[in-house]
Amino acid sequence: MLDFLKGPVQAVQDVFTLGGKAIGNVFRRPFYWSDMFVQMDIIGVGSLPIVILTGFFSGAVMALQMSNALATYGAKEQTGMVVSITLVRELGPALTSLMVAGRNASGMASELGSMKVTEQIDAMRALGTDPIQKLVTPRMLATAFTLPLLTVIADFVGIFGGYLVAISTLGITGPQFWTSAWQALDYSDIAQGLVKPFTFSFAISLIGCYYGLNTTGGTQGVGRATTQAVVVASVLIFVLTFFITKIFVGRVY
């Protein structure tokens, strides 16, 4: 039983050690600015289309689903409120992070994994560069900067999607929708909606880099590392969102 647990416990410890080193490197020279900007472009700008699409349709679907339920209570004009609260608190952060996990945790794991199996990581160390400082820290910071921004964009596009559905098919006027959407939001909702992607960003980048740097067994190993990174990062997002929501819900009510 203990042997069975040893692997996962060791992995958790290794991820935390990697995170500690990556954060420690933020304050050490040299800082690889150009690598960070390249990663911000790949993660941030590169993920924009997919994040906008998922945000838009999740908002639109939410408006369609909720309007039916709300109509039962004669509160169809509150659709804006439901859409904005679900998106800002939960769906925006979770869906955006899942999209970025699928795109970038896999990208990081496969890129670093390929470098590992072709001895590029060893070469980097042998040639005087710390792979964590050069590869992990820029990816971690780039994800931490861009994921909250992507979430804000997804939230807005999602509410806009809900608005289009509301005015075109539900017979709700624009001012009705936007007023209820706006008034429903509290500062704690915004905080929750930003704390979540910020936290998820570390799960995505560190899990992606961890599996990449620990790849063994050639190209097959790279494939395995990529799959594991996406699965673990995605599951972790759901686990973390539960605990963060619990903290915020417990605080407000």
Place this chain on the structure above:
Amino acid sequence: MAERQPILEFENVTVSFAGTPALDDISFLVREGDSRIILGAAGSGKSVLMKTALGLIKPDSGRVKVFGDDTSNLSERQWFAVRRKLGVLFQEGGLFDSLTIEENVAYPLENNRVNKPSAREIHERARKALEFVELGGTLDKVPSELSGGMRRRVGIARAMVTNPVLTLYDSPTAGLDPITSYTIVALIAKERRVHNTTTMIATHRYQDGHFLANYTYNDATGRIEPVNRDGGDAGTRFWVLRSGRFAFRGSQSELEQTDDPYVRNFMKPRTDSDGKQI
């Protein structure tokens, strides 16, 4: 004659992976100007020995001394200073596939935090190193545009661009055809001679060792020539590794006289389909 400076010393070094020793109680001393040919089958510990010498793998027990200094307690950052004096060619070349050939060769100079040369000097040294390996026209290419042998030569250029005291070659001819292998080994002989580098080569090909023990680069003629048998190759020794232990250590003539079937296996003449020796 003054005793030559110790370059690399292993004292009872053991390295294990999942309980299986990859290096088992290995001890040796390599002095300035020495050449060591490390023969061994796949999995015999050649690469692990190289990586342990570079501090990429930490030994479970024993001590590794580089330039006479014990490295047991060095942090990764302190190792960087030591590694600046070491050159390495990895088994697959270890080139960064997202960088150009010039950027690859310039990488150790660009990342020298202590005394980084000027951009002009870096470019010049990278160009010269590439010309040394006869790849002067590939500066703007990326590794995927080059053949396997060319990539290995770029790896040699990158290993020598910092003028290292000790150069480690991990299976420099693995997977290459005989002609390309000859080019690579001739380049190693040239590098060893021109820069007077202490050299360690892990290989499974006896021919590589035979060549390096018997031939040298003549600076004056620019050709590879047989060494003067009256002491010209005194520094070239053969080691044979078997399951992480030395199965043999000695000169080429001693190697050729050994009765150990494992060791003799490396010296069997190999023939092609026409029966010619390769």
